[in-house]
Amino acid sequence: MKDIGFVTSSDGAHLQCYQDFKAYLDEEIYLPMLGNVDLTGFKAIVVPDFSNQALLQRHARQLNDYLAQGGFLIVFEPNRMDEWLDVVSVQWFSRETEDWKWWMRPSGRMEAYQPEPRHSMAKAIPLADMCWHFFGAFRFAEGATPILNLDNDEGCLMYDQPLAGGGRLIASTIDPHTHHGRRFMPATTRFLNGFYPWLKAEVQGRD
Template sequence: MAGGTMTRAATVAFLHGGSHAQLATLADPALEPYRIRPVHVRTGDLDDIRDVDVLVVADRLRPDLLTRWTDTITDCLGRGATVVVFGENNSGDWLPGVREVSRPTVFWWWRTGEDHRLRLRSPDHPAWDYFSEHSVIWHYHGVLEPPGRAVSLVDLHTEDGERDGSVLFVDETTTAGRLLVTTMDPVYHHGSGFMPGATQLLCAPRP
């Protein structure tokens, strides 16, 4: 209730492929307050996402099935929705102005002592009110070059210390909406029950 008027709860849709990790994530009681609308990438109707305020594109969707949805997803951005695209979805093939290149990842750097080469960026961005360092530095499946005025939150660097690309960025200027893209795959790891940090990224607020 605000100023005597009822405020509408945001509608949140979750585009998924029915994998064990995705279904386990949807069944997590911690996400119940969001009243998420599950939409299956194979059997769902495009109208299932046309009116949502927030659309989450689960990681690791089959590219041949995701293709049917990409125009509608970009339409969501055009009308002002927030769209979150997780990793291994070939984002560079269909998101406007985004380039993506695969990279070998350092899976267990906290055990081996290797430098993960991930660096936090844009410390004054409001997104850092929700993300902790632990939630955004675990691993990745490539680097992104976002549209020109997008803001990278986490960059990968080469062994020589040069910037290689972004693994997490926010774009609030290219379209009327807000786009968050990462090459991390938190749904898979949260639903599978392993990988420190994945759950924190998926659930966003600081622990």
């Protein structure tokens, strides 16, 4: 079994990310051809931000079945996973970053924090490397572990949810791949530099 499959819509940012992190990724999966791929042959599948929405809808059943059969799916926004994941309830709501230019201001900060006790991903990636902006938020999922929350716990920007049958979903409303691939927003590069080594170790630790 392979460790990590990376789904790409052939967006230039996706392709650049795959090249940059291919040491941790086992296969690039072309989204239009997803139906020809046996996802159960991967310990984890990453769906990067700004994937093709129509194609995600078209292949929704396959992605849901992967989760239901014990797969580990990581989805970054804005991919509106609440509209195509039905094996698990994903409650997304509209919520904009209060100040999109906070990072340009002295002592500026995004209105988010890492809950305690910290998730293993948060131990691998500091808060500063998880903050640039976000696209909406999630209602907290019962039984999930929060990774990144809004200050007042109004919503969760990233959580890790185990499913019956052994499946696992990491849902996120941040968009690191698009920014890193286009070489804009250094925090996103730092995030992915921590995320992919963490994910590789995480899936290998499940053996």
